[in-house]
Amino acid sequence: MIKSKINKGTVFFILILLILPLSIYAGGKKEEVKEPVQESTDTSASTEREPIGDVTLEAAAMVNGIIIPLKTYNGQVQAIIQQYASKGVNFQDAQLADLKIKVLENLIDQELLYQDAKSKGLTVDDAAINEQLDAVKGQFPDEATYISQLAAQGMTEEEIKKDIGKTLLVEDYITSKYGPTIKIEESETQKFYQENSQYFSKPEQVRASHILIKVEPDAEESVKKDALDRINAIKDRLNGGEEFSELARNLSEGPSNVNGGDLGLFGRGQMVKSFEDAVFSLDVGSVSDVVETQFGYHLIKLTAKEAASTVPIAEVKTQIVDHLTQVKMAEMITSYVASIKPDAKIEKYAK
Numbered sequence: 223m224i225k226s227k228i229n230k231g232t233v234f235f236i237l238i239l240l241i242l243p244l245s246i247y248a249g250g251k252k253e254e255v256k257e258p259v260q261e262s263t264d265t266s267a268s269t270e271r272e273p274i275g276d277v278t279l280e281a282a283a284m285v286n287g288i289i290i291p292l293k294t295y296n297g298q299v300q301a302i303i304q305q306y307a308s309k310g311v312n313f314q315d316a317q318l319a320d321l322k323i324k325v326l327e328n329l330i331d332q333e334l335l336y337q338d339a340k341s342k343g344l345t346v347d348d349a350a351i352n353e354q355l356d357a358v359k360g361q362f363p364d365e366a367t368y369i370s371q372l373a374a375q376g377m378t379e380e381e382i383k384k385d386i387g388k389t390l391l392v393e394d395y396i397t398s399k400y401g402p403t404i405k406i407e408e409s410e411t412q413k414f415y416q417e418n419s420q421y422f423s424k425p426e427q428v429r430a431s432h433i434l435i436k437v438e439p440d441a442e443e444s445v446k447k448d449a450l451d452r453i454n455a456i457k458d459r460l461n462g463g464e465e466f467s468e469l470a471r472n473l474s475e476g477p478s479n480v481n482g483g484d485l486g487l488f489g490r491g492q493m494v495k496s497f498e499d500a501v502f503s504l505d506v507g508s509v510s511d512v513v514e515t516q517f518g519y520h521l522i523k524l525t526a527k528e529a530a531s532t533v534p535i536a537e538v539k540t541q542i543v544d545h546l547t548q549v550k551m552a553e554m555i556t557s558y559v560a561s562i563k564p565d566a567k568i569e570k571y572a573k
Contacts, residue, residue, distance in 0.1 A: 282326060282572035285333040290326075293376055294385075295572050298325050326572050331559045334566055336388055339395035346390045354386045355379075400554045406543045414542050415535045422533045425490065429526035430501050431483035433469060434476035436518040453512050453519040460509060466523045475518070487528070497522070 282295030362368040433456055437449035456469055470483030478485055500513045504524035513520045
């Protein structure tokens with residue numbers, strides 16, 4: 223029997239479980255979705271708890287008299303839309319309407335959990351909030367970018383800290399409430415592995431090195447000829463017995479030159495087509511003819527090839543247990559929220 227471990231971010235996982243397809247990538251790291259976090263643990267100090275005027279203009283919903291800000295709701299909707307758009311997927315009208323309903327319900331459920339946690343006297347340490355704030359800042363290249371992004375979203379750092387405090391409190395609450403009760407049996411892990419083999423297939427991969435002489439696609443013919451002469455001269459040196467990695471290190475104009483041209487392991491679809499076609503047609507140890515791409519002229523050496531395979535269960539067991547734990551956690555939380563919802567006063571304003 224495997225004892226479950228509850229990871230931070232479980233609260234937002236409820237939303238992901240309801241809206242987004244969860245995939246476990248064989249041998250890889252699961253993508254982490256950061257939640258636009260919410261409100262302070264100091265309920266008395268929040269201006270969101272003292273609505274003035276027409277509350278429907280600034281609120282997505284109200285739970286027991288507490289506002290769920292419209293900008294929080296809109297931020298979560300847009301974050302999911304952008305995540306899908308980055309993968310080339312756009313929401314149809316009906317799908318978008320369903321997404322908005324689920325996001326709003328998730329925010330209401332989180333507010334109910336937060337209020338429930340507060341009623342039991344739970345608090346969050348300031349040090350934990352500051353640690354998470356530092357992690358948020360660390361996702362930006364510099365302080366100026368961080369500040370500009372906050373401004374673009376209509377947020378302040380104080381609001382971010384309040385949001386982090388609320389999220390951490392709910393995470394701690396559900397972890398302590400449900401974590402000790404969840405256990406994943408060995409048979410459950412095996413069953414999931416057997417019934418979801420598509421998640422654990424590992425496509426064919428190759429490892430290659432290359433030497434690049436850069437030239438722009440719209441360069442003058444004389445410039446292209448000069449670049450082609452240079453790459454052919456390098457090929458002559460290879461044919462003369464010189465080491466590929468040394469020539470790459472000294473002559474290649476690509477960023478991989480510091481590694482002797484090594485590009486590491488990659489599969490189909492990760493390189494431009496002409497490069498991919500050339501490298502996947504090579505035998506291990508052989509070097510291509512000159513290959514032209516939009517980046518310039520390449521010589522490619524195939525250094526390793528791995529056939530398609532299925533990742534052994536031992537390598538993905540931790541991921542499976544984590545996934546099944548989160549599924550059970552979501553079911554328990556959903557059931558608990560459903561039990562306390564009828565006694566709550568909930569008003570919805572977002573469209």
